[in-house]
Amino acid sequence: MNAPLPAEMLKQHLIDPEICIRCNTCEETCPVDAITHDGRNYVVDPAICNRCMACVPPCPTGSIDNWRLMLREQAYSLEDQFGWDELPLEKPSPAADMPAAAEPREPQGAAASETQAPVFAAPGSVVPPWSAAHPYVNLYAPKAPVTATVVGNFRVTDTEMGSDVHHIVLDFGKQFFPVLEGQSLGILPPGTDAQGRAHFARQYSIASPRDGERPGYNNLSLTVKRVTEDYEGKPFNGVCSNYLCDLAKGDTVQVIGPFGSSFLMPNHARANLLMICTGTGSAPMRAMTEHCRRRIGQDENGKLMLFFGARTERELPYFGPLMKLPKDFIDINLALSREPDQPKRYVQDAIVERAADVAALLADEDTYIYVCGLKGMEAGVLQALSEVAGPQWDALHAKLREQGRLHLETY
Numbered sequence: 001m002n003a004p005l006p007a008e009m010l011k012q013h014l015i016d017p018e019i020c021i022r023c024n025t026c027e028e029t030c031p032v033d034a035i036t037h038d039g040r041n042y043v044v045d046p047a048i049c050n051r052c053m054a055c056v057p058p059c060p061t062g063s064i065d066n067w068r069l070m071l072r073e074q075a076y077s078l079e080d081q082f083g084w085d086e087l088p089l090e091k092p093s094p095a096a097d098m099p100a101a102a103e104p105r106e107p108q109g110a111a112a113s114e115t116q117a118p119v120f121a122a123p124g125s126v127v128p129p130w131s132a133a134h135p136y137v138n139l140y141a142p143k144a145p146v147t148a149t150v151v152g153n154f155r156v157t158d159t160e161m162g163s164d165v166h167h168i169v170l171d172f173g174k175q176f177f178p179v180l181e182g183q184s185l186g187i188l189p190p191g192t193d194a195q196g197r198a199h200f201a202r203q204y205s206i207a208s209p210r211d212g213e214r215p216g217y218n219n220l221s222l223t224v225k226r227v228t229e230d231y232e233g234k235p236f237n238g239v240c241s242n243y244l245c246d247l248a249k250g251d252t253v254q255v256i257g258p259f260g261s262s263f264l265m266p267n268h269a270r271a272n273l274l275m276i277c278t279g280t281g282s283a284p285m286r287a288m289t290e291h292c293r294r295r296i297g298q299d300e301n302g303k304l305m306l307f308f309g310a311r312t313e314r315e316l317p318y319f320g321p322l323m324k325l326p327k328d329f330i331d332i333n334l335a336l337s338r339e340p341d342q343p344k345r346y347v348q349d350a351i352v353e354r355a356a357d358v359a360a361l362l363a364d365e366d367t368y369i370y371v372c373g374l375k376g377m378e379a380g381v382l383q384a385l386s387e388v389a390g391p392q393w394d395a396l397h398a399k400l401r402e403q404g405r406l407h408l409e410t411y
Helices: 025-029 078-082 109-114 239-245 279-293 319-323 347-353 355-362 376-402
Strands: 009-014 035-037 042-044 066-071 146-155 165-171 184-188 202-205 219-225 252-259 272-278 304-310 331-336 367-373 406-410
Touching: 009 042, 025 035, 042 078, 165 239, 184 239, 202 219, 202 239, 202 279, 219 239, 219 279, 272 279, 272 347, 272 355, 272 376, 279 304, 279 367, 279 406, 304 347, 304 355, 331 347, 347 355, 347 376, 355 376, 367 376, 376 406
Parallel strands: 272 304, 272 367, 304 331, 367 406
Antiparallel strands: 009 066, 035 042, 146 165, 146 252, 165 219, 184 202, 184 252
16 A cells, blocks of 8 residues: 655656747646646646646646655745756755655645545547557657658648648658657757757647558658747748748658557447648547548448538638539538628537537547637637537537547637
8 A cells, every 4th residue: 555655755746848849738737726837848747736636648748747755845946947958957856764655645734634636627638549549659750850851842721811831841861750640740940049048849749641642652741830920910921930930852850759549549340530620730630530431432430520620711722622522422511700791600509400410429439529729719618519419419529429429629
C-alpha cells in the first residue's frame, strides 16, 4: 500500500519546456486551474495542483508527466518555471529513507486531506478507438529533429480572400516518420524570440493519410493558415505560419513528433465517421476521408458524414476537391456564416437540420465522432448533438467518451 507523504513533503508536478509543444491541452483539461502559461512556458502552480492526473492522458507529447519529490518549502515557484528553457536537474531525494511509493494521487497537506480531488469528466475521449492502428509518437524531439524537404506549397483558398490557407507537402526521403490519420507534428521555425531564445515548436495536424500525400511515398501534408492578426483583430504576424506559407519547393524544415495517440480513426471495416470541422480543422478530416477514398471498392468503408464550417465558400479550404467526391461516398454539409445574401449558418445549425440522419449514426455503435476547429465551436457542437440525441444524451455522451468514440481537438 502506498504511504502518504509527510506534510512537509511535496511531489511537485512540472512540465518539460523542451518537449511541450504549447498546444494548451493541459490548461484546458485541468479541473482546478492549476496550469497557466505566458508567451513562453506552461507551468503548474504547486499551491493549487492536487495531482488528480486529469491533464496527463490528453497530453500528446508526455511533457506533462514530470514529478519531483522535494521539500514543500523548496518547491519551484511559478517565476522559476516561467524562466526555464529545460527542466532543472533532479535534486537528491530528501526522503530517501522514507517509503518510496508515495505516488501523485496522495493528498497534499491538511486542507487537501479533508476533501477528495474532484472527479474530472473530459468532454471528449482520451482513449483511441478499440481498433485504431498503433501510433508512433515522440520519435523526434526539439534537440534532435528530423529534416523534411518541401515538395509542394499550394494556396487552397481563393486568392482574392483574406483567409490565406496553404497545403504544404513535406517529404522525409529515407527517414522514418510514420503517421496515422488524426496525428500531428511540430515545426521548429528558425530564429529567436525577443529574449534571444530559439522559437519553440508549433503544432500542426497532418492532412494526409498513413500511406502518404502521394500513395507509396514517404511524405505528408499540412493545412496552414497564414496568421496576420491576433484574436482581437489587431495586426500580428504568426512566426511559424508565415514561415511555412512562404516556403518554396526545395526548402527544408525541422520537424518533431509525431504526436497524438487518441484522436485516431477506427481500423475495422464499415466503421462510420461523423466529422465536424471549421477552417484548418479540416486537416485531420481530409486525412481520414482520403484514407477511405483510397479504399473505395474494397467493402471496408462505413458511412461518412461531414459538417464543414467557414465564413464563405471561397474561404473554405479544399472546396474544389471536396465537391468532386462521390455523393454516395460522403455526405457533405457546408455551414457558411458570412456568405453574401445568406443567413448566418454554423456547423451546429447544420447538425440540427440533419437531426434524423445524425441520430441514426449516434445510435450505431460503429459510429466515431471527430470535432476539430476553433475552441468556440465545441460547446455549440456538443449542444447540437445533445438536441439530436434527446434525453439519453448524458448516458450516450459518457459511453462515447469511454469507448473512444467522441474526439475533440479544438484550439
